[in-house]
Amino acid sequence: MALPLLPGASRHRNIGKEKFHKSQHWGYCNNVAMLVGEGKPGIGGEPLPGQKLKSTYSMFPEGMGSDAPAWVAFDKQVLSFDAYFEEEVPDKNQELYRIRHCKIYFYLEDDTIQVIEPQVKNSGITQGTIVRRHRIPLPPPHEDQFYTIDHFNISIEVILYARKYKIIDCDQFTKNFLRKMGVRLNPPTGRPDDPYTKERQKILDSMKPLRPYERIDTLKQFLDHDGHVLRFFCVWDDPESMFHDPRELVLHYYLSDDTIDIKEIIPVNSGRDAVPLFLRRDKLPKYAPTGLYPPGTITSRTVLNVLGKLGHYILDNRKTGAVHQEFYRDSDLKIGAVINVWGRKIILCDCDEFTKEYYRTKYGIEDFTPVPFKAPPPPKSEKMLPPYTGFGSEEDSLCSCMGLLPKPPQKDFKKFMEKDRSGMESNILRFLAKLVTDSPIDKDRKFIISYFLSDDTISVFEHTQQNTGILGGKFLERGRIKKPGQELFKSEPSEYFNAQNLFVGARVCFHGHNFFLVDADEYTFNYMEKHANEFSVADIGVILKKLKDITELRSREIRQVFAATDPEHTKVIEYEPFRDLIVSITDGVFSEHEIRTLGRYYSVREEYEMDLHFLLAVAQEQLKKNNFENFEQLSAVLIYNDREKYGVLPHETCRTICKSFKLPLAGDDLRALLTMFEDDHKQVEYKKLVDGLNWRKNQIPAFQTIKDPLK
16 A cells, blocks of 8 residues: 655655755854854744745655655655656658656666666667656756756656656556546547557558468467377387287377377387388378379469469469368377378377376376287296306306306495394394204203304304303304205205294204204393294284184193192293293294293392392402502592582593593493492492402402392
């Protein structure tokens, strides 16, 4: 909405903007003699003789509007006037003057004016900005004043630097603003035409031919469908070929100009010459019943002989006897249609997805069943591989049969990246095993079988035992192990042990040595239970379903056994009675690993606090091994950081100070120790901590913890 002229804004524009007049006189300002403008009143504020004081307010009272400055109140508000001026042309006899139309912009924020002439194509006149934006003074004799909003209206003339501009109209915003300023607008006047331009237009119109030229506008079709191409898969049964084999073609229909090109798909080793295009891009005419038209029959225009033998011809407006050539359009192309390409019958068999969507949208076609044109491929003969020769690995020997240039066997790099050691995840399954033998010497031998998930390799280490006469250490080098009972020289690849073949209670044979897996570490149990979909012996759902089918008729007997094992009704029994019960019920159907998974699922571990003496004993042992004796300095630093002298410090502060002294303790052990010495407010009693760690004065003998049985 247009705003009225503000009082403050008017004062802001009028004060200090007048030029000095030649009748200016001297005065004093801050005890300095200087020229004073003619607008300054005399003593007592009375005007001097002959002096006309200018009003510093607008036509609105001072209380109306806002006191904001003009550059804020009228920011980005411009009045636009349509005007023209006459320019004399003394050097040409074809025109005496020239009418030039322009735009006058009045900027309300600072009373600046700009005049711009719109550019006209091929005018031969330098057009654009006629008067740059600035404040324009009034014509003489008022050149000491500037144009304001009061000097503009419709159907008036304004003189800008000796050039007279006739204002003929303005835009709607300007009209609303002037009405709110109290200006009565004059009616708009018409825009006069330039006489020379009008005369030139008459000459050009008279030079236009009266012949009925046809104008075919293809720009819209090009802009709408540029880059849109319909693709059809075609076949041409060449009757002149020696073997009458079908020729596969690809037809492209360009929607931008209705042209068609065809490319042939040449099979490998077909013996045909590779040509770039079967049909170059052009409009494809429909084959006429009478054959091809002779040259000159089809023309863009027709003429009439009006004088017979005299041979006077005129252009035929109605194109009497003209021959119209029909071309293939998109409506003529569909699956199953036969088109005539310069005498060759080509069948459209299929199309791509864009073409289907185009016909579905434009023509509503839904049936795009392809036409079969290819004979079914002959069955591939099974490739028989030669048997393994025994040299190198089977995979390496197989690669030498795949090509003339043998390549090394490819490893499963993705599996290696997913299952390789990462942080605390070792991705190694470890089992405790014993030899299955009747030898009294080998019965007590213990082995650690490690299965590496990253590459499915297995290594075996023997546990060193004293006074057995057997050296421990590496028993079997890491590598993939074949399952026993397979033929050595055969064409099929051999089967190797995988992770599913190893579980507690399994019997495996590694190169003639029979092992019985008796236990596994905690990581192995957790990994197999976490990936239960890969290990059926660790899937509690499968185990419970199998157990339910077996024990459905013996539920009463199971309750009696549980009651006899738990006479105190604690609803908790030891693992060994539970295992014996499951073995007796299942009659050996369950493996040891499945029983262990069932027991772990329903196990109850009693929560117990970490023994403080055990933690201190372990910490002192580590400090003693590393010869750490700076306990007095550690205590001094802790006391210094205790500003309040309460004898306690925050957990993180104590941890940071201990790290600065490079205590040879693991992060988890140090955190547990600090937690043990915390009070009710989670503050660490550092004096007790240092006394407990001081192995010189308060040595604590190390002892082993007692592992609670599984319940």
